[in-house]
Each structure stands twice: as structure tokens, then as C-alpha cells.
Amino acid sequence: MINDEKLLDGRAVANGIKEKLKSRVSVLKERGITPSLVTILVGNDPSSETYVRMKGNACERVGISSKKIHLAEDTTTEELVKTITNLNEDDSVHGILLQHPVPSQIDERLAFETISIEKDVDGVTSAGYGQTALGFGTYPSCTPAAIMRIMEDYDIQAEGKHAVVIGRSPILGKPVSALLLNQNATVTTCHSRTRNLASHVRQADIVVAAVGRPEFIKGEWIKEGAVVLDAGYNKGNVGDVEYEQAAERASYITPVPGGVGPVTIAMLLNHTVDAAEKTLN
Amino acid sequence: MINDEKLLDGRAVANGIKEKLKSRVSVLKERGITPSLVTILVGNDPSSETYVRMKGNACERVGISSKKIHLAEDTTTEELVKTITNLNEDDSVHGILLQHPVPSQIDERLAFETISIEKDVDGVTSAGYGQTALGFGTYPSCTPAAIMRIMEDYDIQAEGKHAVVIGRSPILGKPVSALLLNQNATVTTCHSRTRNLASHVRQADIVVAAVGRPEFIKGEWIKEGAVVLDAGYNKGNVGDVEYEQAAERASYITPVPGGVGPVTIAMLLNHTVDAAEKTLN
Structure with missing residues (x-):
């Protein structure tokens, strides 16, 4: 039997984060801002669909708007890049998450790199990684x-x-x-x-x-x-x-x-709310 | 006595790199391009002055144009950033090196981050670091x-x-x-x-x-x-x-x-010539 004192209880940590997020989201909504995460799913990988659904549900439970974009299995790199570029330019979107893996015809790294660093709440860009590693990153x-x-x-x-x-x-x-x-x-x-x-x-x-x-x-x-x-x-x-x-x-x-x-998902929500709060300044 | 077979002879490695650079520089010059490195020195630190001089001399020996910009000890971050921005926009400049340390009133990280990644031949930006660490960087x-x-x-x-x-x-x-x-x-x-x-x-x-x-x-x-x-x-x-x-x-x-x-300096020259060659495409 495992001593409960040893357990690092991720669900409890995640719940603590989410409780705080709910009140931060309320404050944002009072000021006319709904934090918004857009998830992009390419193709029909069942576990990817599950992950995207879980993330969407988690968003809704704390009051974050979650929009899903589902692209076909045969999407090209160019089409995916265009989709991401449009989201970069859309002020109502605070975070962009590209679910991976993507189908093999797509240049995944190029797609990740297209996400603007201000909206890279999932921490996938090399620019974000570089900032994190040098100690001043916003969204690891x-x-x-x-x-x-x-x-x-x-x-x-x-x-x-x-x-x-x-x-x-x-x-x-x-x-x-x-x-x-x-x-x-x-x-x-x-x-x-x-x-x-x-x-x-x-x-x-x-x-x-x-x-x-x-x-x-x-x-x-x-x-x-x-x-x-x-x-x-x-x-x-x-x-x-x-x-x-x-x-x-x-x-x-x-x-x-x-x-x-569970804490991974909570951090995604946390970063999305951070990104929304930054638009207040 | 140290067995010579153990020695990693940096001067020999550097000379090998520089010999190849000379012919690459000749080819570039035939096509009307002189590889150009601009070094920025802020203040009067004697060892920084020595380093900048050494790098300049090394450039000249392989045919790279080396321009030195010497800014006063009391330069502000804003002034330094403006200098770098101008060099970013100058097509005749292929590489920018900001000698550090800079005087303490300057935000060194901000100054480094201002260098455009295409000209970051010294590998100081977080974006360049991120690319290097993820395996596709140009100038480590x-x-x-x-x-x-x-x-x-x-x-x-x-x-x-x-x-x-x-x-x-x-x-x-x-x-x-x-x-x-x-x-x-x-x-x-x-x-x-x-x-x-x-x-x-x-x-x-x-x-x-x-x-x-x-x-x-x-x-x-x-x-x-x-x-x-x-x-x-x-x-x-x-x-x-x-x-x-x-x-x-x-x-x-x-x-x-x-x-x-010596190899460190040779790599700086190598990156500068790489950057100049990229302008051919």
C-alpha cells in the first residue's frame, strides 16, 4: 500500500488553479473580455479528438470560450498555416493550440512556428522555448x-x-x-x-x-x-x-x-487567461 | 610533459576554417557582395576593446569588411536599440555583433533581442537559442x-x-x-x-x-x-x-x-560569410 502522504495529487493542484481562474475570468468578463482558446485538430486521430474535447470541456468549466477548428485529414501545410495566420490576426482569440501529431504530409514544425508568440499558450514555438530557457519566457x-x-x-x-x-x-x-x-x-x-x-x-x-x-x-x-x-x-x-x-x-x-x-490542462487554461489579461494593458 | 597527440589544436582548426572562408569570400566578391560584420562597442572596457579589435583584424584577414561602431559609456538602451535597428535595416550589413558586457544602465537582454535573427551571427538572441536547441538553428x-x-x-x-x-x-x-x-x-x-x-x-x-x-x-x-x-x-x-x-x-x-x-573567432567569421551567402538566394 502506498502512503498517501507521498502522493502528489495533481487533481487537487488543478482544482486549486481552476478555482482562481474562475474569479479571474469573472473580472475579465465584467470588463467585456471573454478569454478565448482556439484548438485546431487536423485529421481523425481518435485520441487527439479526445484530448481536444477534454481541453474544450475544461475551458468551459472555468468560463473560457473554446472554439474548435477541425480540418480534414488531407489538409496541406499551406492551408494550416493560413488558418493559423488568420487566428494570429483575430483580436478576439487569445490562445491557439494546434493538437499534435498532425498528418504526415504537414510540416508540423513550420505550423507550430507560425503561431504568434503572444498566443502560443501551449508553448510550442522555438521562440517561446528560447525565452523559457533563458529565463524570461511567458508561456512554457x-x-x-x-x-x-x-x-x-x-x-x-x-x-x-x-x-x-x-x-x-x-x-x-x-x-x-x-x-x-x-x-x-x-x-x-x-x-x-x-x-x-x-x-x-x-x-x-x-x-x-x-x-x-x-x-x-x-x-x-x-x-x-x-x-x-x-x-x-x-x-x-x-x-x-x-x-x-x-x-x-x-x-x-x-x-x-x-x-x-490534470495540471497540464490547468496550465493551458491559466496561460489562456494570462493572455486575455494582457490585452487589458 | 604533455603528449602532443592529446592536443586539440584550435589554431590549426581555425586556420582550416579561414582558408576555406577566403575562397568563399572571393566568390562572393566576384558577385558584387562583400561580407560585412558590424561590431558595436559601448563604453571603454579595455578588454572589450581588445576583443573587438581582434575580431576586426580577423575579418580583414579573410576579406570580410568589418565596421566598428563605438558608442559612449553613457549610451542609453534606447540609443543602442536605435543603432541596432538601423543596422537590421541596412542591406549591406550581414552580421551584427554587440560586444558585451555593456554598461550597467543598458538593458543588455533587450539590446540582444533587437538583433534580427538573420544577422545574429554571434548567436545571442533567445530566438536563435530556441532554434539551436530544437535542432534547426542557423547561427548557434x-x-x-x-x-x-x-x-x-x-x-x-x-x-x-x-x-x-x-x-x-x-x-x-x-x-x-x-x-x-x-x-x-x-x-x-x-x-x-x-x-x-x-x-x-x-x-x-x-x-x-x-x-x-x-x-x-x-x-x-x-x-x-x-x-x-x-x-x-x-x-x-x-x-x-x-x-x-x-x-x-x-x-x-x-x-x-x-x-x-581561435575557433570561436573563426566561427564568427564563418557565420558572417554564411549570412552573406544567403543574400544570394
Whole structure:
């Protein structure tokens, strides 16, 4: 049995964020502004449809307007770029989210880069990443932001700790490494070409799993007392970390589901409201 | 005595780059284009003046036009930004280098960010950093680019190696960490808040020293056979690594001077010629 005191309860963190958002949204609406997120879905990937629906529902529950644009499977890069450009120019839109993956004929990176940095509430542009990494970014990617928010809410300090991040994707492994580094952790970034992954994980005070492979990180690799943040979400409702075994050794651990996931969505909403508030100035 | 076979000879690498640049510059000039770098120096810091002069002389030796703009010590951020904006708009200028540090009344980051990414041959903008870190950047910062170039010329593979970078500045520690990661090294970034630095360095297959403190990295920390790249250059002509002792253990090591420094300048010239060649398209 896992000690409840160890649990990093993402749902509770997310609810705390959403409660505050509701009152911020009320203030905005009194001033004539409805925060607005537009999500773009290209093609018919069922799990992407689910994600987009979940995000839309979450928006509505805090009073954010959520518009979905559903483009056909055979959309071209040019058409997608045009859609994004129009949204960039639309003052009633505060945030733009392009659900990925997109169909293979599309240049995904070019599409991401088209999103204007002021509306990049999902934190996918290289410009946003560069600002985040250099310490003055506005909207880091939502999952890295969620991980940092969970740590903050549970008063887990990164300073002086050795953080080991497994994964180096542009929206997860790389930016979470950057955020931990900026909070004065010593950061090791591991990935598919890392030799002897176990030896790196065994040294970590903070483990961030961002691989996308079920139970890839073994519980016995976790150092006694380490903090485990599992951003994985794989088929069968399991994370990237062998949960039960890891929980025995960890001082804190995020469950899957109910850990990083709900906070990721809350951060997306938070960024959208931030973007709407900026239009007041 | 240090075995010459271990030496990573930066002067030789730099000379190789510069020889190729001369012929590229000739081709450009035949087509009516003289590659042009403008360096901006603000105030009267003697070592900054020396650096700017060295860069200017290096430009001239390969046929790049080098113009120096020397602004007064009491220049405002606004004045500096205006100077940069004018250079951004001047088609005859291919590269802009703002020598730092700038006097304390100036918002250095804002000034850097003003440089247009097409002319950011020194790799100081956050946008350029973001592109570099996500793997499609054009002009990484020159010292990180130099370190990668030295490794390439000596056929030192990063793939699967454990690289430990000591330093996290925006133009050195962070981008060199990113470049090594993109070449499939497992990367640990250490800094002033790192606990037990020695234990990290002892594990490294590749050590990049980017601290700016003389002989801060002890020779006895270096693992037998490790590659040591010392980007430090401190008073008394010493690097960040205890050279003699490190060289006994390393398989390869950059001397100071004559290691990373000359290649850094060559990369600046290389980026400037790249930028000039882009105007042909």
C-alpha cells in the first residue's frame, strides 16, 4: 500500500488553479473580455479528438470560450498555416493550440512556428522555448509548467538537487530540463541513446519521466527519498514509471492518472487567461 | 610533459576554417557582395576593446569588411536599440555583433533581442537559442559552435557519451549543452549551485568548462580517457581547468590559449560569410 502522504495529487493542484481562474475570468468578463482558446485538430486521430474535447470541456468549466477548428485529414501545410495566420490576426482569440501529431504530409514544425508568440499558450514555438530557457519566457510548454507547479504547491525545492530528466522532446524533456536548471537544479537529460540509464536515474534526487513508454523506468532504480514526476500516460492507464515499486522508495510521487495530466490542462487554461489579461494593458 | 597527440589544436582548426572562408569570400566578391560584420562597442572596457579589435583584424584577414561602431559609456538602451535597428535595416550589413558586457544602465537582454535573427551571427538572441536547441538553428553562439567544430575535426563522437558542462550562461553553457544533447550525448549541466561538482565531473566522458574561474576544475577530477574542452580564458593565460594535471588523464584536451578561443573567432567569421551567402538566394 502506498502512503498517501507521498502522493502528489495533481487533481487537487488543478482544482486549486481552476478555482482562481474562475474569479479571474469573472473580472475579465465584467470588463467585456471573454478569454478565448482556439484548438485546431487536423485529421481523425481518435485520441487527439479526445484530448481536444477534454481541453474544450475544461475551458468551459472555468468560463473560457473554446472554439474548435477541425480540418480534414488531407489538409496541406499551406492551408494550416493560413488558418493559423488568420487566428494570429483575430483580436478576439487569445490562445491557439494546434493538437499534435498532425498528418504526415504537414510540416508540423513550420505550423507550430507560425503561431504568434503572444498566443502560443501551449508553448510550442522555438521562440517561446528560447525565452523559457533563458529565463524570461511567458508561456512554457504546459506539461513542464505543470511539473514545476506541482513542485511549487508541495514546496519541493529544486535548488541544489540533481534532477534527471528522461526524454528530450521539444515540448517536454527539453523545456522541463531548462526550467529545472533555471531553478538551480543540476540537470541531466537522458534519452534513447543514453547508455546505462539506470545508473543515471539511481543518482537522481528528482526524476522526471517523459519517455512515453509504459513502466520503462524501473522502481528499483529510484533512489530512496527521491521525488518522482511521471509525465507519461500510456495505454492501460500506466505511466512511464513502475509505480508501486517506485512509490516504496520515493519521498513524493505523481500517480498516473491524476498526477501531471490534470495540471497540464490547468496550465493551458491559466496561460489562456494570462493572455486575455494582457490585452487589458 | 604533455603528449602532443592529446592536443586539440584550435589554431590549426581555425586556420582550416579561414582558408576555406577566403575562397568563399572571393566568390562572393566576384558577385558584387562583400561580407560585412558590424561590431558595436559601448563604453571603454579595455578588454572589450581588445576583443573587438581582434575580431576586426580577423575579418580583414579573410576579406570580410568589418565596421566598428563605438558608442559612449553613457549610451542609453534606447540609443543602442536605435543603432541596432538601423543596422537590421541596412542591406549591406550581414552580421551584427554587440560586444558585451555593456554598461550597467543598458538593458543588455533587450539590446540582444533587437538583433534580427538573420544577422545574429554571434548567436545571442533567445530566438536563435530556441532554434539551436530544437535542432534547426542557423547561427548557434560562436563558442559552443567552436567546441562542436573542434570535436568534429578530431572525429570525437558525442553519441552515447556522458557530457558534463560546467556553466549555464545563455551564450555558452546552455547552448553547448543543447548542441551536445542534439548530437546524442547524455548531458549534465552544472553551475555555481551544483553540490559536489567533483562527483559529476568524475563521471564525464566529455567535460566542457565554461565557468570563467581560473583552474576551477581540478585535474584529478578528470576521468581517465575523458575529452576536455576548456572554454575559459582567465588572467595569466589560464583556462578553467587545471591543465597539466588534467592532460595527464585526458585522451584529448584543448590548451589555453590556442584551443577554443581561435575557433570561436573563426566561427564568427564563418557565420558572417554564411549570412552573406544567403543574400544570394
